[in-house]
Amino acid sequence: MGLMKKLAVIGGAAEAARRYARKNPDKAGRYVDQAAEFVDKQTKGKYKGQISGVAGKVKGAAGIQRPGPQV
Numbered sequence: 001m002g003l004m005k006k007l008a009v010i011g012g013a014a015e016a017a018r019r020y021a022r023k024n025p026d027k028a029g030r031y032v033d034q035a036a037e038f039v040d041k042q043t044k045g046k047y048k049g050q051i052s053g054v055a056g057k058v059k060g061a062a063g064i065q066r067p068g069p070q071v
Helices: 003-023 025-042 048-062
Strands: none
16 A cells, blocks of 8 residues: 555545544543553653643544543
C-alpha cells in the first residue's frame, strides 16, 4: 500500500473516531480513561504525568468536554 493511501485510510479512521466521540462523549471519555489506565499500569506509573497529559489532549482533539478521572 502506498504512503498516500495509508495516510488517507488513517485520516478516515481518525475522522470516524471524532464523529463517534462527539455523538457518545461519555463512552469515548471512558475508553480514553481505560486506555490511559492500562498504559499507566503497564509502565508501572513511571510516565503517569505524560500519560495523563496525552489523555487530556486526546479528549480535547476529539471534542470530549467531560473531564475524567486522572490516571
